[in-house]
Amino acid sequence: MMKIVPRSFFAQDTVKVAQELLGKIILVDGCKVRIIETEAYTDDPASHAFKRTERSKIMFETYGYVYVYLIYGMYYCLNFTTEHVGKPGAVLIRAVEPLSGMEMMKQKRGTKNVHNLCSGPGKLCQALGIDKRHNGLALGKEMKIVDDGFLVGKIRKSSRIGIKDALHLQWRFFIDGNKFVSKV
DNA sequence: GGTGGGATTAGCT
DNA sequence: GCTAATCCCACCA
Numbered sequence: 001m002m003k004i005v006p007r008s009f010f011a012q013d014t015v016k017v018a019q020e021l022l023g024k025i026i027l028v029d030g031c032k033v034r035i036i037e038t039e040a041y042t043d044d045p046a047s048h049a050f051k052r053t054e055r056s057k058i059m060f061e062t063y064g065y066v067y068v069y070l071i072y073g074m075y076y077c078l079n080f081t082t083e084h085v086g087k088p089g090a091v092l093i094r095a096v097e098p099l100s101g102m103e104m105m106k107q108k109r110g111t112k113n114v115h116n117l118c119s120g121p122g123k124l125c126q127a128l129g130i131d132k133r134h135n136g137l138a139l140g141k142e143m144k145i146v147d148d149g150f151l152v153g154k155i156r157k158s159s160r161i162g163i164k165d166a167l168h169l170q171w172r173f174f175i176d177g178n179k180f181v182s183k184v
Numbered sequence: 185g186g187t188g189g190g191a192t193t194a195g196c197t
Numbered sequence: 198g199c200t201a202a203t204c205c206c207a208c209c210a
Binding site for chain 3: 039041046047048069070071072073074075077079092094120121122123126160161162163
């Protein structure tokens with residue numbers, strides 16, 4: 001079974017979307033990957049949407065859209081916007097498991113180690129060729145989310161990685177025991 | 185095994 | 198000018 005996840009799926013609680021995206025598949029540019037690690041961002045102090053800016057406004061104005069931003073001057077991070085219009089939210093994709101298109105990913109990443117292809121937010125954007133051009137696209141065309149009925153086992157959670165504020169919020173989610181989780 | 189610094193730029197103050 | 202939702206490599210143990 002291969003069901004396209006509709007954009008309306010993203011129009012709900014961000015933390016819930018972050019958990020339910022685990023196990024789902026991203027299709028982009030001939031590559032197929034399974035989401036195994038996510039983080040939820042709303043209007044909390046650690047989120048770009050804590051303040052509405054040119055960059056973060058997409059988190060206020062859309063759901064089910066691609067939000068890509070440049071981090072540390074050299075890496076991109078992939079997010080999907082959530083919540084209803086007017087309330088900001090997005091889910092950061094922190095790690096995925098490669099399913100197909102592996103050779104292209106290896107080439108773009110410059111490594112042969114499968115476990116080092118997509119095991120981090122910057123890495124997976126590099127592997128999938130995701131950059132600023134993808135920012136602002138609606139899901140369903142160039143990039144699609146698919147549910148193949150994969151059974152996610154135990155979901156683990158922790159504080160979000162790389163932030164200094166709101167560390168008490170356990171809004172990082174990942175599939176227990178999965179070998180492709182990011183090194184933290 | 186673990187730690188420290190550098191890359192590189194948009195968006196702040 | 199400073200810092201960031203990161204990654205990699207050199208170096209030490």
